Amino acid sequence: MGINDKISNAATEHLGAAKEGAGKLTGDQSLEREGQHDQAQAKLQQAGEKVKDAAADIGDNIKDAARKLKEGFTGK
Numbered sequence: 001m002g003i004n005d006k007i008s009n010a011a012t013e014h015l016g017a018a019k020e021g022a023g024k025l026t027g028d029q030s031l032e033r034e035g036q037h038d039q040a041q042a043k044l045q046q047a048g049e050k051v052k053d054a055a056a057d058i059g060d061n062i063k064d065a066a067r068k069l070k071e072g073f074t075g076k
Helices: 003-026 029-074
Strands: none
Touching: 003 029
């Protein structure tokens, strides 16, 4: 996950928490739900980025294993 994505997701999550808190404080259920939605969206984006990063790591590991296997057979 890139640093910009992390910052954006963290900002969205914190803004959502602030909206939720303001909604609770003022009795504005719509604002409270909007804040909860923002937080859930940020967490979902973070999870998606982690999956993408894990998939990239797996791909790199497969490439490394294939390279080592080739080197074992060819001696290069």
